[in-house]
Amino acid sequence: MSDQPIDRAVTRAVDAAWRIEWPQLVAVLTRLVGDITTAEDIAQDAHLAALEQWPRDGVPSNTGAWLMVTAKRRAVDRIRRDATLARKLPLLEGELLADLDSAPGDPASVVDGEIRDDMLRMLFTTCHPVLSRQSQVALTLRLIGGLTTEEIARAYVTATPTIVRRISRAKRTIRDAGVPYEVPSGGELAERLDAVLEVVYLVFNEGYAVTAGDGWMRAELCAEALRLVRILCGLMPAEPEVFGLAALVELQASRLRSRHDADGRLVLLRDQDRTRWDRLLIRRGYAALGRAHALAHERGGAPGRYALQAAIAAVHAMAATSDDTDWRRIAGLYAILAARFPSPIVELNRAVAVAEVHGPAAGLDLVDAVVDAGSLDEYHLLHAVRGDLLARLGQQGEARKEFLRAAELTANAAERSLMLSRARD
């Protein structure tokens, strides 16, 4: 047998370890050299070193620690050559010596706490308010999720150069604005954490209900959002709303497989084949929700908006059939959500639950109040819900108008065809 298959196996091992470690490497190096792009360059040097050395010297026993120590060594070399970075040298040498002192191959040789802190700094940097939401999403997927620009472009059906430009512009904005590489504290933390959670939920929703294009969902984005929220749970194990979001995303993802039929048509919640719901994700969702409640309780606070939405998703998950759904409980949870986090979307969802408990006329009253407020006039689901309630009240003519309006407003082809078919009923 030639050496080639072995070399190829080692190369694949290098690449896999590299993909796993990349966000951590860049997060740590950014603190050391003070700039994300320079950090990425140095991390790339470590990758090349592994490609050169592992096939020759064997795969190290701790691949992650090897990459980290090598990257830090490269950072020292880089700083020595670069006068503007030279003031960083004492910090870096101290840290590197500490690493090299510990036994080689010992998994503890790279201090886990240090990596966690740097990942948190990076997370709050990629979600910094100086960036647009779109840039926050791209940068978070790149630097926390470790996706390549090609993968991000594919997920968002965008050209790769567009994503490359978006990311380099975002990094320039961070540098020019002098965004400090730190985790916000005190009152600022809560506000900044909201932005982080919104970014992750946005990624999930983009995958869950695609707003443009012909697919119902881009499973990859949902998978990435799941991975991101699980990483967040590891980074912020004491934040109730992180677990609230984790619960919401796990529970919603549990229904991904049953949301469309073999022809790609949308299947509404009440018509879904519940045996296809992912029991593991439901179980993980319940666990995260329990943790969210326990953490909120420890702080003496009420459940946050994600935990409340997750609680609603959990009621659906618990119902073996659509008829078993505890709509009274769902309506109650929406009432709490509406009181604490009022929004026309919450009001619309509450109307659906109220219609299930007290009949379509009661639901329609609430929907009409939303219509009168005017802010959701362009939102296709307002018309879809109103059409559904009118149809149940036997007002077919009015219902048809609403379904046609919903079809006109949605950017999703599958949703449009569902609305058009309901308009024909």
Added chain:
Amino acid sequence: MRYLMLIRPDMDNLPEGGPDEKLNEDMGRLIEEMTKAGVLLDTAGLRPFDEAARVRLANGETTVLDGPFTESKEVVGGYCLLQTRSRDEAIEWATRFLRIHGPEWTMELELRELDEA
């Protein structure tokens, strides 16, 4: 993609006294790392093989076989359910799992992707 990782220690060459304290510590650390990376969805070790039961279907007849069973090559000692972006990443995590075991261990991991179509 999700992978079921079946853990099969060589039952004829188990180290005396089972896992030592260092292995338990390293295992705890690795499991934490895999959880925090969003990779480990579920894991458990299994009770000893001689407590197992086998329920078999052949020729339309079901039979219940109680242990102890003599064959020991294919014994599953535990499992992990992994979520990774690629097969290579699953292999890298499996390799990390093996590396924390000392040279006194002989074992094989089998990675099977879940059919989720």
